[in-house]
Amino acid sequence: MGIGPGSPGQLTGRAREVLEQAEYIIGNDTYLDQLGPLIAGKKVITSSMGKEVERARRSIELAREAPVAMVSGGDAGIYGMAGIVLEILEHEGFDIPWEVVPGITASQAAASILGSPLSGDFATISLSDLLTPLEVIERRLHAAFSMGVPVVLYNPKSRGRPHNFALAMEIAGAYRSPSTPIGIVRNACREGEEAVITTLGEVAAVEERVDMHTTVIVGGEETRIWRNGEDVKGIITPRGYHRKYVY
Secondary structure, three states: OEOEOOOHHHOOHHHHHHHHHOOEEEEEHHHHHHHHHHHOOOEEEEEOOOOHHHHHHHHHHHHOOOOEEEEEOEOOOOOOOHHHHHHHHHHHOOOOOOOOOOOOOHHHHHHHHHEEOOOOOOEEEEOOOOOOOHHHHHHHHHHHHHOOOOEEEEOOOEOOEOOHHHHHHHHHHOOOOOOOEEEEEEOOOOOOOEEEEEEOOOHHHHHHHOOOOEEEEEOOOOOEEEEEOOEEEEEEOOOOHHHOOOO
């Protein structure tokens, strides 16, 4: 199940039902901490980054006897735990009931804070090379930026891979103008939320704001920064209504 950005108000109704019905709650300790009193009285099993396969196996073992909620941040099916749990179920041939409960993913949360940068087609790329070779990520970045649509970058920078974000901006510069809007959102829709709106030509000046708690949205060919005089109001990517209607 996906818990969205992490604040209780961003949980779906179905996610709340699953938490109430589950006997066991299992997940990364960071996400479990965000649920707080919602999992009080449950049998809670905490895990850490890098233990995803073990966590998935444990959840399946428990689910053969009792209802289990495997917790993912954002949406469980988008860079989340749903894939590995289902892969192990498929591999082991266990015939137990399962459900993937969707949640608000980082691209949606970040976009809502910036305005409307993802009104039409867009692409998402994770810059984490823990499971995907860097050369594959580079190839995908070239393909995504060449399409002219907004690109959302997940896992943009960490202490272990501090240069991947700069590499992504370099590739973006091969296809986009320096005036291309960029939105940087940290802790979207939860405590500590911060948002910065800048441009591709000026993003290096705020690169220190980018980390693993950050989602970065690089605008497409038609994306613009909405300004009221000198006041920056947000980012808009027109869907195309202006070409069909007068408003």
